[in-house]
Amino acid sequence: MDFTPYPDRFGFLHIDLNSFFASVEQQLEPKYRGRPLAVVPTMADTTCCIAASYEAKALGIKTGTQVGEAKKKCPEIVLIEGNHTEYAKYSKAIADAVELCCPVAHTPSIDEMVCQLIGREQEPPRARRIALDIKQSIYKNVGVALRCSIGMAPNRYLAKIASDMQKPDGLIGLLPSQLPRAIAHLELRDLPGVGARTEVRLNAKGITTMEQLLALDRAGMHKLWDSVWGDRLYHWLRGEATGDDGAPVSSGVQKSLGHSHVMAPEFRSQEGAWSVAHKLLHKAAMRLRMEKFYAGSMAVTIRFQLTREQAEGMAKAKKHFSGIKHSGWGMEARFRDCQDTLTLLEVLRGIWKQRPQGAEFQRPFFVGVTLRDLIPENEHQEDLFGDPNNRGQLSATMDKLNLKYGHTTLHFAGMLPARESAPTRIAFTQIPVQYGVDYM
Template identity: 40%
Template sequence: MSITDKPKDFQTLFLDMNSFFALVEQQVQPPLRGLPIGIAPYIGGTGCIIAASREAKNFGVKTGCLVKEAKKLYHNIKIIESRPALYMIYHKEIKKVIESFTPHYQTLSIDEFVINLTSYEQNLSVATKLGQAIKDKIRLDVGDFLTCSIGIGPNRFLAKMAGERKKPDGLTIVQLKNLQEFYSGIKLLDITGINHALEFRLKNSGIANPLDFFQADLPKLRAVLNHGGRLWHYRLRGYEVDDYATFTKTIGHSHVLAPEYRSPAGAKSVLRKLIYKAASRLRAEGFFAGGIFVAISFYDGPSFKKSRRVSPFSDTRSFTSNVFEMLKDCNWYSNPSYVSVSVFNLSSSRTMQISILP
């Protein structure tokens, strides 16, 4: 399906494992079940929470916050050092479950998968049964404490959005005839791909909410967002504009900092989370990286950007140490606004000895 094809219902199933790292720890350590726990690569006060259990989220603990901040929110939260090798084992078992139902799937990250539904599966009854069967088999074959949210929709964007509507352990379907109702029930920042900067830009152009965004015509969106406006026009209406395969040249993540992270310490904590996510993708996609790029923008000063070629790596520890070595050259102003980190000069891990480090 592409932008030239008329959108249809029940095209895509999006699977997102709930609080994946935290639930894996609760799966293998039953005494942790029901307790607020946070997962961090470094468990000291300046460590960054990369996953929080449902119980921890109930106390306001979110991914990206510092360990010391999590402990202020709930003093007795248990912080567990991350175990990437363990999470990869469970990731591979989940892939086996999906492969037992269909070969038409794509791994997006360690905890996200997208399935292109066949013509037989493209109806309400069969798609719903498939989604529930996958959920049940993950619980039965992989772990009884693991849950996932599944969304089904006309394209992968709307399927992902549907899955986000009911967490944890949901199964939600969005259909073309219900799009106005769907967009009426959410905020701009609830839309996948909308950050604070883009929200501000849309609102300044008279697009105050998702329904306005959906109802805006193509010329309006092109005027506001240039070429991206065309993609958004079709994406919001169920056309598939995100399902394309390219040769991977870089892997990275970026983040517009929320007000509470607009400080050097906050920016560094978010960078640690982004590094962890990018390193997990690097290993999941079977690459070693030979270069690193890091960028930080500031409200009150010029941006910092630096790249460096390094010895090939795939582990989080090497990635983190290299980035923070590069940051020694950063002139830190008081109000950082945006952070970005990526790796380049990728090579297949099949031709190299795999690192034993997480």
């Protein structure tokens, strides 16, 4: 009897939106289609591209390429300052289009979605039909400039690998009977979770190719990674599922929320940085209440641009992705859990007074504010004496107006200079959520 322990079926589809930010811009403006285009955080040659169209990628311009360098490679490149609210809207529209064909089980990032297949959907011809229907649904319901690559595999880890194997507009399936030989040609860096540092560590242990990695048995994989991750990876690469299907296991408890911002040149002063920090807190505090949490601590991070002389005299000067050499400072303060903006602003003001004052700390260019130690509203213990100053009611009134008319409609005066700065940005692990008329 021919016994196949792992039947040739697909358990997951991983949808990877190709050059998402750039594709949205080409969808919004048909005249940009077919042209080299890059999305940038600000219009400055010293910053870096955060996305590039496939036409730009063909010229060697990619995420992380400095704008000045991109202009040298392609003088006619179209540069667009990112509109993260539009990207969030399109991500939601694409998820809705996918849902018409198959439920979205996970959303790892703004440009990725995962569908879990059940029953006869797992049969390869049916899974392929679903994948093609998803592509058509996005094309028909969202936009002709938006393309995706879809990976089909028995587990989530392999499905993500497959989605990267053919771009743009790819469709690749990895069946258990084809594994692991179907991925033997890949580079180690093609594996999710294997970055530059991990690759160096693997190379130091004698593993420089995928073939060498796949030749290891389970015990060898465990020893190589020195953790249960090695055991899991051994099974995933052979088409098995281990319960978490190749995805990080979430604790299910949100521990922090916050915002950070690389400031425009006009805000790179002590006063400008304070107003930006004030706005970041304003947004974070509003999100805290919308998501029904209280916070018990606040962390503030500031990075300061160094002059060439200062950088040369500082042995451990760090370098921002934009090329700016900088020093950094951060502080965390704990307090009785709260959620109203005024109390949180008092905490921010106290932290701000502690910032360093030396010569190398006079040119702030980055500010981050994070609320931590979150607890759900239903676990919060009210103060014995209540809220004598009605701070909670004041915040609730502000939220009501800001949800209706925009989140900067009503605010404290300290953020007025930066009211229009620090717009919504998309982090790799955080997708903006719509609250009222705005995304945050």
